[in-house]
């Protein structure tokens with residue numbers, strides 16, 4: 001439970017609303033902040049430390065480089081990000097509260113404020129805990145509400161570097177500094193590009209899979225809104241509009257895929273991260289086109305970053321695969337439920353068919369480890385465990401070609 | 406059916422022994438030869454052509470290089486391989502026939518010869534079709550028989566380059582040419598190393614998964630023999646000793662993994678190929694150890710071969726994942742059965758829970774395409790579809806670092 005809160009996954013072993021009272025929930029909200037922002041801050045500090053350590057060895061393979069020469073320092077980034085997230089939650093908390101009170105006819109303004117803030121905070125910090133017992137199901141046909149929540153989930157999952165650069169860009173525009181041309185970094189362009197790509201792809205897949213299933217007899221607008229909501233929510237927040245058991249196996253697998261992909265790096269989300277899998281896709285595309293270099297947005301992606309992406313994605317597949325294999329032996333659940341549970345933990349999403357509570361001890365530990373690795377990120381985990389790094393051998397072996405299948 | 410025969414998968418839509426008479430089965434055996442050897446021959450010719458085309462463009466990414474300067478030509482390889490395989494089948498066909506007649510008490514010598522040759526041919530050519538209706542279940546506790554079959558499956562799956570080099574090595578030893586030192590190529594070392602590694606790993610996993618399941622109440626020798634048999638058979642031949650439904654979900658997933666890995670390149674087997682996945686593992690291991698180059702057996706693996714391996718493995722995962730997603734929508738089967746079916750087709754193994762016949766039209770086409778790609782190999786498929794290759798851009802973009810999750 002504690003790991004689940006700090007890793008903002010949303011997998012719980014008992015229904016929250018039955019156990020926690022309002023004060024407990026406010027405590028939870030504070031923990032979300034620590035979870036969603038704190039770990040990122042820790043990671044930022046970790047980055048600074050890592051950079052220091054790595055400059056000692058030249059040509060190291062694992063280097064964390066924020067690649068933002070315009071920022072004066074990492075501490076300024078952390079401050080800037082924290083303020084932005086707090087402001088968003090405050091503004092949208094009030095907005096939701098007023099909306100609930102005036103438009104949705106909540107009897108008590110205190111209840112409206114409580115739930116309004118809860119939803120805003122959950123969406124931005126990627127919490128996805130279910131405190132009302134019905135997630136946000138009462139609002140499943142409320143398009144204004146859904147659009148706003150999708151936007152907030154998107155903001156939380158797009159990553160702090162993107163938000164910071166956007167603010168800087170806005171600052172430059174407002175001040176109208178003559179002669180100063182603002183250029184977004186390659187990372188920000190990639191993060192936005194792949195966030196949109198996976199969002200659209202996810203929406204289409206869900207729409208296609210459920211158009212005659214759970215979405216039958218709904219209007220096209222409703223189908224589209226619901227598909228968009230789940231495409232955003234599964235990669236990140238884990239809020240849900242329906243009981244997951246209404247969906248078919250194909251949709252569960254699509255959800256699992258989206259949860260595995262996850263959000264941007266340096267965001268409140270988890271998973272293998274959009275840009276990481278994106279770079280692998282670009283690499284494969286370049287190979288098929290017969291190109292040696294990976295070029296996009298007028299820039300070339302470095303060999304070391306490509307190597308990192310390859311290792312992170314493939315180790316993540318291996319990790320989740322192993323977890324599914326272990327759970328299939330220890331748990332008496334359907335394979336679909338187990339795949340959903342594993343990817344949900346790894347993507348720190350928190351969607352589940354409700355089997356988290358009935359897992360065996362081994363199963364719970366597997367899920368906890370997955371949540372932790374998913375939140376911290378595979379590359380950081382590698383850095384923690386592999387402290388001593390060797391240099392390249394001073395001599396090199398002759399290269400010999402082999403047959404590839 | 407025709408695709409299944411030529412791609413030596415062994416997935417059929419009806420029980421063979423009920424439909425085909427003895428003459429039909431002899432025809433099938435001829436088709437196995439065409440399937441197991443013919444496609445490889447075609448591929449060999451394809452390699453020669455590919456090499457010609459590629460020398461036109463320098464620094465192309467997809468190059469097929471047999472890397473055997475000692476061989477005078479590819480044609481000699483093809484001949485040599487064909488003779489070897491035919492000889493093996495003939496020798497072991499006779500051996501099995503005599504064994505069946507004298508030791509197992511077959512009443513008619515013709516039936517003994519028929520089945521003996523059938524088993525030998527099936528094992529070596531990776532066919533795995535079930536003509537007796539019980540696969541080789543009657544021999545499940547016959548350790549002499551099992552060991553021999555495992556050996557033959559191993560020979561078929563180890564790949565032609567390995568067999569040819571072994572023969573050459575044996576020739577050098579016999580002639581005792583003074584001063585001539587034989588060195589096995591890196592590919593052969595990798596192929597043998599990973600074939601053994603995956604064989605041992607598979608055996609242990611199966612043993613561990615079923616020791617209290619399907620293997621309960623069996624002697625340790627019997628458990629080990631059965632696990633070894635399946636570890637060899639799933640990566641390749643697809644012969645079975647038990648009805649697959651006696652195994653638990655975990656074992657099915659292990660089988661699926663082994664079938665996905667498949668056999669060596671340039672062998673009678675399919676799948677993503679042992680050395681390909683092996684090179685990816687070595688690449689990840691080198692990264693974790695902080696090394697830039699991938700060194701093994703005193704040689705360095707080239708960057709282009711690594712890139713090929715990364716693309717082949719990840720595209721194969723994507724392909725099988727997509728197939729499973731499609732089948733989960735079109736078929737009314739358990740996810741486990743579908744995963745087994747998909748990897749069985751891709752690995753051209755032919756193990757199945759018997760759902761092949763009841764697949765929908767879409768499902769059958771998906772399986773046929775998988776069998777074809779699995780047999781021909783992902784890299785060849787890419788070469789077929791991506792005919793026009795561009796050179797690297799004459800100018801290069803500046804490299805920019807990005808954050809990897």
Ligand SMILES: [K+]
Nearest residue numbers: 009127128349
């Ligand atoms: K979550």
Ligand SMILES: [K+]
Nearest residue numbers: 414532533754
């Ligand atoms: K087969």
